[in-house]
Amino acid sequence: MDIIQPVRGTSDLLPADKAKHNHVIETAKQGAAQFGYAEMATPMFEFTEVFSRPLGASSDVVAKETYSFEDRGGTGLTLRPEGTASAMRAIISNGLTQSLPQRWFYAGPMFRYERPQKGRMRQFHQIGCELIGPASPFGDAEIIACGVHILKSLGVLEQTVLHLNTLGDSDSRQAYRTALIAYLEAYRNDLSEDSQRRLDTNPLRILDTKSASDKDILQDAPQLHRYLTPAAQTHFEAVKEALQAASIAWVDDPFLVRGLDYYSHTAFEFITDQLGAQGTVLGGGRYDGLAQSLGGPLLPAVGFAAGIERLALLGEEQAQPVPDLVLLAAEQSAEAAIFALGCQLRTDGYHVVSMLSGNMGKKMKAANKLGARFALIAGADELGRNCVSLRNMQDGTQTEVEISVLGNWLAQQR
RNA sequence: GCGGGUGUAGCUCAGUUGGUUAGAGCGCCAGUUUGUGGUACUGGAUGUCGCCGGUUCAAAUCCGGUCACUCGCCCCA
Numbered sequence: 001m002d003i004i005q006p007v008r009g010t011s012d013l014l015p016a017d018k019a020k021h022n023h024v025i026e027t028a029k030q031g032a033a034q035f036g037y038a039e040m041a042t043p044m045f046e047f048t049e050v051f052s053r054p055l056g057a058s059s060d061v062v063a064k065e066t067y068s069f070e071d072r073g074g075t076g077l078t079l080r081p082e083g084t085a086s087a088m089r090a091i092i093s094n095g096l097t098q099s100l101p102q103r104w105f106y107a108g109p110m111f112r113y114e115r116p117q118k119g120r121m122r123q124f125h126q127i128g129c130e131l132i133g134p135a136s137p138f139g140d141a142e143i144i145a146c147g148v149h150i151l152k153s154l155g156v157l158e159q160t161v162l163h164l165n166t167l168g169d170s171d172s173r174q175a176y177r178t179a180l181i182a183y184l185e186a187y188r189n190d191l192s193e194d195s196q197r198r199l200d201t202n203p204l205r206i207l208d209t210k211s212a213s214d215k216d217i218l219q220d221a222p223q224l225h226r227y228l229t230p231a232a233q234t235h236f237e238a239v240k241e242a243l244q245a246a247s248i249a250w251v252d253d254p255f256l257v258r259g260l261d262y263y264s265h266t267a268f269e270f271i272t273d274q275l276g277a278q279g280t281v282l283g284g285g286r287y288d289g290l291a292q293s294l295g296g297p298l299l300p301a302v303g304f305a306a307g308i309e310r311l312a313l314l315g316e317e318q319a320q321p322v323p324d325l326v327l328l329a330a331e332q333s334a335e336a337a338i339f340a341l342g343c344q345l346r347t348d349g350y351h352v353v354s355m356l357s358g359n360m361g362k363k364m365k366a367a368n369k370l371g372a373r374f375a376l377i378a379g380a381d382e383l384g385r386n387c388v389s390l391r392n393m394q395d396g397t398q399t400e401v402e403i404s405v406l407g408n409w410l411a412q413q414r
Numbered sequence: 415g416c417g418g419g420u421g422u423a424g425c426u427c428a429g430u431u432g433g434u435u436a437g438a439g440c441g442c443c444a445g446u447u448u449g450u451g452g453u454a455c456u457g458g459a460u461g462u463c464g465c466c467g468g469u470u471c472a473a474a475u476c477c478g479g480u481c482a483c484u485c486g487c488c489c490c491a
Contacts (some may be wrong), residue, residue, distance in 0.1 A: 033483070055491060064415085065489070082491050115415080159422070194488065210487075256447070260491065277486065330449050364451035379449065398450080 009114070009122025011258055014177035019318040021125065024154060024311045025107045028127040030107040030119055031150040035142065039105045039131050040316065042086035048076040050089050054262055054293040067111045079111035079265030083128045084303055085286065085294070091132055092296040100133030100299075107308070119278040119310045127311075128284075130303035137235045140266040143302045147282050148248055150306075151270060156314040160270040160281050163253035164240075167265050168224065168232040170289070176227035177203060187217045207255040235265050275310055282306035323353040324410075326367040330360060330379025337383055341376070341403070348407060368393060374413070 006012060013021060021080025024101070029039055052062045062068070067079040080086055083106050096102055107127045116122060129146055131139050144162070151157040167173055181203050188196060192211040199206065209215065228236070242248060267285035275281075291299030301400050327342045329335040342352045353370060355363035360377075367375050371393075378388040382400060389408070391398040401409045 008482075051491070061489070061491065065491090109444095112490080115487095116483085117486085118484075119465075120490095205489090208490095258491090259489095262491095280490090283490095328450085360449050361447080361451075366451085368451040375450080376449075381449085389450095393451070396451085 007122070009116040011121065015320060017312070019320060020312040020315060021308050023318045024308050024315065025127060025328070027153045028107070028150045028306075029105055031153045032129050032146060034102065034149065035129075035146045037103040037131075037146070038106040039107070040087075040090070041106055041108060042080070042083070042090050044109065044111075045077045045079050046086055046089065048078040050085050050294065051078050051081060053295075054085055054290055055260060056293070065113050067113055076248045081110055081112045083108070083110065083305055084130060084290065087128075087130045087292050087303075087409060088132070088294055088296070088299070088301065090098060091299070092291065092294060096132075096298060097297055102130070104130045104132070106130075107198060117276075117278060119275050119313055120305065121309060122334050125308040126305045127305060127308060128305035129391060130301060132299060134302075134305075135288070135300035137238035137266075137301070138242055139302050140235075140239045141246070143304055144239075144266075144268055145246055145248060147268075147270060147284070147304050147306070151282060154311060154315055156272075156281070157270075159274055159314055160272045162248070162250040163256050163269045163271055164224070164243075164250040165241075165253050165256040165267050166228065166232065166265055167237040167258060167263055167267055167285070168228045168236075170261070171225070172228045172232045173204075173261075173264070176222065176224045179222040179227060180204070180206075183221050184217070190217060202259045204257045205259050218255070225254065230267065239266055258285060262287050262293050265289045268304075270306075272314065275313060278310060279313065281310050316358070321351060323370055323372040324350045325352045325373040325374045325376050326363075326370060327352060327354045328360065328363045328367065328373040328375055328377045330377060330381070334379050334383055338376070338378055338388075341378075341406075345406075345410075350410065374410075 032039075034308050036200070048066075050070050051066065055062055055266050062078070062081075066081050069077060071077055078411060087104055087106065088194065091097060091102060105127070107125070111123055113122060114120065127150075129143060131143055137209075144164075148157060148162070151160060168176070181199065184191065184199055184203065184206065186193075188199065190213065191206070192209065192214050192227060195206045195209055195211065195214050198209075206214065207218065207221075209218070225233075227383060240250075256267055263285055265286040265288070269280045269283035271279045272281050273279065283306075284302070286300070286302040288298070288300045290301060325342075325345060327338050329338045339354070345352045353372065355366055358366070364375065373393060375391040375393055375403055376388050377391060377398075382388050382392060385400075386403050387400045388406065389398055389400050
């Protein structure tokens with residue numbers, strides 16, 4: 001078709017879709033609020049450095065996969081590809097490092113220039129929680145518990161499995177990284193093409209490979225947990241103990257990794273097998289190094305984000321609100337009086353929708369489609385007697401009611 | 415960025431080895447019902463066969479390109 005299309009990777013949220021999104025957002029917001037997380041919002045674009053600096057060596061990701069542009073003043077700006085960096089920037093630029101901890105919830109659109117797939121749009125939407133300040137392992141546990149609580153509230157928890165790993169502190173990770181590279185170098189030529197490249201760019205991500213032969217090679221690879229410093233080990237044990245005490249089930253996943261240096265300790269993902277390759281529904285972890293990479297102080301923090309589209313795909317359809325009344329003028333001369341009556345009824349708290357086009361048959365049909373409880377019908381006939389007809393759309397009974405007692409009549413029907 | 419699949423009515427989809435006027439269901443419109451929906455029956459309209467080009471007497475059908483969707487890879491902050 002030659003008609004105008006939405007931009008690739010974007011889509012309209014028609015009322016049924018938007019209702020599902022809103023349900024996800026409202027449920028998550030409420031769940032997060034029970035943990036003390038308050039909703040906030042950052043701008044949808046930032047200076048490009050907010051996203052490029054933390055990525056360091058991998059900053060070609062920003063170059064290739066963000067919507068970056070210069071504004072009219074020549075300033076480099078980027079549409080946010082995620083929420084965490086902006087949240088941390090907001091902590092620093094608002095001087096909130098003196099007012100910790102901060103518990104934040106946010107929801108909104110994010111932008112990534114990627115090949116679209118199901119549950120993976122170029123403009124997509126995320127909810128997220130960030131706990132900034134505490135270094136305690138109970139912070140990690142709290143964030144995970146908050147994710148569990150939200151997924152449970154949405155009725156999708158049982159469709160997911162919680163994968164858990166630790167990345168240790170930076171000493172642990174340095175030591176492990178060296179050992180892993182040394183081991184894999186011996187098999188360099190047997191690795192998949194992708195993994196050979198990753199061996200140079202981002203060796204930890206080889207653990208996340210989809211190649212079967214790579215997985216065979218990884219069978220005997222060094223394990224991260226053997227390289228944990230005592231402090232890192234203690235932290236992870238405490239997180240697990242807390243989860244266990246709260247009866248939160250997980251599977252240990254030593255191959256769950258993060259590529260960037262500012263991550264540390266806990267990493268987790270709630271994964272489903274029902275969305276194809278886009279299996280991660282909610283993911284997060286500790287990112288103690290992020291604030292420093294943004295030029296701030298060392299600031300412990302842990303958080304998660306979840307894709308609203310994916311949660312909506314797993315969740316149920318949401319019912320649209322049903323009007324209490326629909327208004328039908330039998331003839332044009334009655335429209336103004338009916339209009340005024342409708343406005344009064346809305347003031348009284350009723351959900352009232354006008355049927356504006358077509359003959360009586362059409363209006364009734366439209367009213368029926370909306371699922372309205374009552375049709376309020378009036379023509380010169382009724383109005384001459386200061387009355388309106390009220391038709392019960394369920395059983396088809398119709399009664400004439402004096403306008404002066406309409407409020408009482410409706411109240412009795414509740 | 416790379417590879418596979420798909421694109422026909424508003425929606426879900428048929429359409430044979432290329433062949434004359436491109437179909438079904440749902441939805442939509444009209445009527446049975448001149449101030450009244452749902453159910454039923456009757457009738458009606460659906461359309462640049464994604465787009466551009468090529469092969470052919472002839473293309474929805476075959477070929478090439480392109481765009482979009484989709485599945486997977488890369489990436490996943």
